[in-house]
Amino acid sequence: MPRVAPFHSTRPGExxxxxxxxxxxxxxxxxxxxxxxxxxxxxxxxxARLDAQGK
Ligand SMILES: [Zn+2]
Structure with a gap:
């Protein structure tokens, strides 16, 4: 289950x-x-979909 610590992109528009x-x-x-x-x-x-599927 490749759930990882939260991360995000600082690119404008994200x-x-x-x-x-x-x-x-x-x-x-x-x-x-x-x-x-x-x-x-x-x-x-x-x-969210991957997490819900346990993937
Ligand atoms: Zn994502």
Whole structure:
């Protein structure tokens, strides 16, 4: 179950955080923009789906 500590992108326009290493959107975040924590943002829908499926 690749659930990980919350992380988010600081890129302008990003509105969610991620917490699943299988999330393609989360995986596409460039290192330059990658920051730990939720950033006060809601969870990414893709991550929520993966988490709910236990993936
Ligand atoms: Zn995500």
């Amino acid at each position: 509105t969610v955080h991620h917490d699943n290493s299988a999330c393609t959107e989360g995986n596409n975040i460039e290192k330059y923009y990658l920051k730990p924590g939720t950033g006060g943002r809601p969870l990414c829908g893709h991550c």
